[in-house]
Amino acid sequence: MTWMLFWKIMFVLVMAVFAVMSILVTVLGARDIRRLLSGLKDDASADADPSRPRPEVDGDGRE
Amino acid sequence: MAKAFSQTNFGVVDWVIVAIYLLISVAIGLWVKRYVSDMATYIGAGRRVGTWLGVATMTGTELGLVTVMYMAQKGFSGGFAAFHLALIAGAATLFVGLTGFIVAPLRRARVLTIPEYYEKRFSCRVRIVGGVLLAFAGILNMGLFLQVGSKFIVGITGLPIDGSALKWVMVTLLVLVLIYTTLGGMISVVLTDYVQYVVLSFGLIIATCMAVGKLGWEKIFTVVAEGMGDKGFNPVAEGSEFGPFYVGWMIIAAGLIGSAVWPTAVARALAAESEKSLRRQYMWSSVSFTVRFMLPMFWGICAYVFITSMTEAADLKSLFFPAGEGAEGVDELYALPVFMGRLLPGVVLGIIAAAMIAAFMSTHDSYLLCWSSVITQDIVVPLMGGEMSTRARVNLTRVVIVLIGGFILYWGLFYKGTQDIWDYMAVSGGIFFTGAFVVLVLGIYWKKASSTGAMFGLFAGFLMLFGLDPVQRISGLKFQDAATGEWIERLSSAQIGLLVVALAFALMIVGSLVFPDRDCEKGSHTNRGGTR
Numbered sequence: 150m151t152w153m154l155f156w157k158i159m160f161v162l163v164m165a166v167f168a169v170m171s172i173l174v175t176v177l178g179a180r181d182i183r184r185l186l187s188g189l190k191d192d193a194s195a196d197a198d199p200s201r202p203r204p205e206v207d208g209d210g211r212e
Numbered sequence: 213m214a215k216a217f218s219q220t221n222f223g224v225v226d227w228v229i230v231a232i233y234l235l236i237s238v239a240i241g242l243w244v245k246r247y248v249s250d251m252a253t254y255i256g257a258g259r260r261v262g263t264w265l266g267v268a269t270m271t272g273t274e275l276g277l278v279t280v281m282y283m284a285q286k287g288f289s290g291g292f293a294a295f296h297l298a299l300i301a302g303a304a305t306l307f308v309g310l311t312g313f314i315v316a317p318l319r320r321a322r323v324l325t326i327p328e329y330y331e332k333r334f335s336c337r338v339r340i341v342g343g344v345l346l347a348f349a350g351i352l353n354m355g356l357f358l359q360v361g362s363k364f365i366v367g368i369t370g371l372p373i374d375g376s377a378l379k380w381v382m383v384t385l386l387v388l389v390l391i392y393t394t395l396g397g398m399i400s401v402v403l404t405d406y407v408q409y410v411v412l413s414f415g416l417i418i419a420t421c422m423a424v425g426k427l428g429w430e431k432i433f434t435v436v437a438e439g440m441g442d443k444g445f446n447p448v449a450e451g452s453e454f455g456p457f458y459v460g461w462m463i464i465a466a467g468l469i470g471s472a473v474w475p476t477a478v479a480r481a482l483a484a485e486s487e488k489s490l491r492r493q494y495m496w497s498s499v500s501f502t503v504r505f506m507l508p509m510f511w512g513i514c515a516y517v518f519i520t521s522m523t524e525a526a527d528l529k530s531l532f533f534p535a536g537e538g539a540e541g542v543d544e545l546y547a548l549p550v551f552m553g554r555l556l557p558g559v560v561l562g563i564i565a566a567a568m569i570a571a572f573m574s575t576h577d578s579y580l581l582c583w584s585s586v587i588t589q590d591i592v593v594p595l596m597g598g599e600m601s602t603r604a605r606v607n608l609t610r611v612v613i614v615l616i617g618g619f620i621l622y623w624g625l626f627y628k629g630t631q632d633i634w635d636y637m638a639v640s641g642g643i644f645f646t647g648a649f650v651v652l653v654l655g656i657y658w659k660k661a662s663s664t665g666a667m668f669g670l671f672a673g674f675l676m677l678f679g680l681d682p683v684q685r686i687s688g689l690k691f692q693d694a695a696t697g698e699w700i701e702r703l704s705s706a707q708i709g710l711l712v713v714a715l716a717f718a719l720m721i722v723g724s725l726v727f728p729d730r731d732c733e734k735g736s737h738t739n740r741g742g743t744r
Contacts, residue, residue: 152445153433156292159299160510164420167503170496171413174268178406181262189399 220370220553226562227369233411233566237404237573238391244399261402261483266493271500272405273476275412276575277361277568280508284548287512290453291436291444294509297466300459302502304467309494314472315481317656319490324482326475326648327590333655334663334729336594342648342670343590346475349644349673350583351616353637357579358382359624360545361572367549368565382624385573390617393577401577402483408570415567416507419556423514426555427522435517461706464713465638469645471501473652475586476578508548515551525554584612639679642709647673650716654724665724672716679705 261269286294308315323329327346331339362381371377393400424432436444447454471477471494484490519528528550531542556564588609593600600608647670654661654669677683684690689708690701703711 152442153292153437156295156445157433159295160506163298163302163499163502163506164417166499167413168417170267170499171410171417174264174413174496175410177262177264178268178409181265182403182406184262185265185399185402 220368220550221556221558221561222369222553222565223558223562225558226565229559229562230566230569233570234388234573236407237570238388240400240403240407242391244403261489262485263489263492263496265402265406266484266489267496267500268409269402269405270477270493270497271504272408272412272571272574273401273578274470274501274575275504275571276357277364277572278357278575279504280511280568280571281360281364281545281548283505283508284512284515285544287509288516288544288547289512290447291440291513291516292433292509293443293445293447293449293452293454294512295506296447296454296459297462298502298505298509300462300467301470301505302498304463305471305494305501306498308468308472309491309496309498312487312491313468314652314656315478315490315494316487318478318652319481319484319487325586325589326473326478326652327586329655330651330666331594333661334666338651338663338666338670339590340594341667342651343586343594345647345670345673346644347583347586347591349640349642350475350579350586351619352640352643354576354579354583355620355623355640356637357572357576357624358386358620361385361575362624363543363545364549364572365565365569367546368553368561368568370553379625382621385569386576386617386621389573389576389580390614393580393613401574401581404570404577405574408567408574411563412567412571415560415564416503418560419552419564420507420510422560423511423555427514427517431521432514432517435521436513439516439520455704455706457704457710458706461709464649465642465645465709466505469649471497473645473649474641476582479578479582511548511552515547518551518555519547580613580616581609583616584609587612638705638709639676642676642679642712643673645673646676646709646712647671647716650713650720654717654720658724660724660728661720662724662727662729664727664729665720665722668723669716669720672712672719675712675715676709679708 283294283297286297307313318326318329321329321332323332325343327339327343330342359378359382362378362385365371365381365385366378371381442449443452446452447459448456481490481494484493519525519532532544532547534541552564553561588605592608593605650669650672651661651666655666678687678689681690684701685699689703690699692699
């Protein structure tokens with residue numbers, strides 16, 4: 150295999166994977182944003198109300 | 213030259229698209245201010261950044277406009293041989309994701325910055341010294357981002373290259389970045405990075421397809437082969453601008469350090485919601501890290517093919533490759549934006565320009581936040597014995613962001629850049645990252661590493677200054693051949709970089725063994741208040 154052929158294959162492969170990943174990040178990233186803002190809202194509520202217990206979050210981000 | 217550079221498809225519609233995009237970014241910053249309650253939220257987005265959002269923001273930050281410009285320049289001058297840098301970056305990021313090398317232990321330690329880890333592992337003294345070095349090197353490193361990025365915008369929009377347009381572009385963009393960064397902190401950064409990622413990723417793919425359609429897939433490779441020969445494909449070919457030492461140095465610098473030590477990338481790790489999310493984020497980001505180098509390089513290659521082989525670019529060829537021995541061409545940095553301005557139709561050009569401006573801004577906001585939080589958390593607070601309220605910390609960080617912004621504007625306006633700007637960035641960054649890499653690796657994976665050893669390792673980074681051209685000439689590392697007048701280097705920057713890392717390892721190991729820590733010196737806690 151020549152260097153030229155190697156870079157041709159590599160470039161096409163990387164671009165194809167990137168295209169698929171971009172779709173995943175767009176869709177699943179939007180879901181993560183909803184979770185982020187919801188979690189921050191909960192934190193803000195807990196800070197504002199000392200009598201309300203702050204939700205405990207485990208190692209995977211679940212309450 | 214002005215006439216050649218003003219030929220662009222950038223029109224009124226494109227300006228409108230750019231304006232709308234920038235307003236959305238500022239609006240996000242204003243809107244999320246309500247969520248900022250403490251330093252963990254301001255700097256770490258409350259550690260609630262999920263995997264996919266983490267991928268978007270990590271890529272958004274590291275795919276900066278300056279990266280695009282320099283990688284395009286690498287492609288323009290080095291051809292496909294430059295692709296090896298992209299492979300190295302991707303492979304190293306994947307390795308970090310699979311193994312958790314450096315980043316997983318940092319996340320487990322629940323620190324907000326690298327110097328904070330230094331204190332937990334070693335002592336407050338190491339934290340302060342590490343913080344000073346990091347902030348110094350980091351702020352110097354970004355000193356030319358504003359100027360270089362603005363050149364892209366001037367080039368692509370066809371604004372007058374020899375007027376005051378460059379200055380006004382710099383001022384306008386900096387003000388916008390400062391507004392949403394100071395207000396919203398990391399939350400703003402994450403959200404705007406996501407928007408930027410979506411727009412940029414699809415825009416990049418479309419623009420790449422258009423470039424290939426215009427030039428021809430096979431022709432791109434053929435022209436490079438004819439113009440550069442084997443050097444255009446093989447990074448270790450005879451006479452290549454890269455070579456084996458360069459490749460080895462890039463494995464450390466662009467690979468491991470770029471993904472696991474460079475603070476703005478590591479900041480994503482520290483903001484991840486869990487260690488599992490962090491590793492997934494890195495594994496997926498390995499694709500983005502490959503693309504962020506490879507795509508701009510490909511565009512640089514396309515710019516080379518366009519300029520050297522297309523009849524419609526004959527005016528550009530005479531500017532970039534003037535005939536006559538010793539004739540100096542135009543700054544190669546302008547090749548990419550000028551090419552894009554001629555290639556892409558209106559609307560598409562506006563979307564790409566907006567996304568690239570967003571990339572420019574997202575890099576600035578992340579870097580501003582990173583260095584300012586280091587100054588607050590790792591220098592000022594420890595010096596005050598840890599006694600600083602949450603509100604004061606957040607406000608101080610905001611003030612420092614504005615001050616750093618003022619510095620980079622000043623530096624960008626008055627620093628007279630040369631073709632050695634890339635060397636400048638490598639040296640300034642290396643002052644920090646050579647020592648930090650060693651201190652983190654040994655601190656995490658070697659129990660006998662001591663505070664004194666860490667200090668030796670950190671200070672070894674200053675030896676990177678010998679990679680700078682003027683220092684090399686003064687020190688004799690570079691000398692002038694009496695017969696030809698040519699400057700010959702005894703050691704290349706890459707060789708110096710490798711030597712400095714090796715020396716830092718040696719100094720830290722020796723220092724740790726000769727001066728071990730006493731139990732009472734370890735981990736003084738000065739981080740009371742403001743973190744969780």
